[in-house]
Amino acid sequence: MNMKTVSIAVILGAVAIQFIPYGKDHTNPPIMSEVQWDSPRTQELFNRACADCHSNETKYPWYSNIAPVSWLVAHDIEEGREKMNVSMIGVQTKNKLKDAADEVKEGEMPIPPYLIAHPEARLSDAEKKELAEGLEKTFGVEEK
Template structure:
């Protein structure tokens, strides 16, 4: 009983730590010149929540420590490459293709919470072909 109460007190106390609560998205500066609307649609479904400035922040992203982890993940993803600031963060089609093919992207825990990111094998191939056509890789 005392352990549960202590856990509840600690959980309540960490909610006062503001890290991970500012969900203001930076503006969209530039995007790749997409080869087709379908490629953009697939990239938006599988990639944009982390790799763009168009992140949607569901309610659970306001609860620490989830807010801390997700904010750090999204900021790291945007620093890796950002579809909304493409000229600042260009990357090669081969790097994106490798991440999709080997299952690193989108990550399993993201797919668990975001069914729209669960691309079929055919959709993955379509996205990879579209990324190649868009980025010239």
């Protein structure tokens, strides 16, 4: 196979995958409940660093319309909402919510790919501590 044939195949493949609908539905499910945050600051930090994947108030960026990136975005949102969704308080177990502070403390959240695309979500060490403490006050502490 020559380079021209490979290039054409790659371009056709890239165009063809745009017609796969997964990751293109950018409607947010209804909000089932509102969180009673311990403080406006906790809510601000959560909204800045967590809400896109852990609530039903996702703001979809332009690149979430382009496959295969749209597939990754959709997967991360689905997984994030399954693990913790503040729009589903009362429907989702309290234990999932209690894990959140540990995830922030251990540097596991927000995930690195999200931070690359959303530098505003990058939290300083002091902000991580502040958010973790606020999450503990809001949702309780995970029992070890």
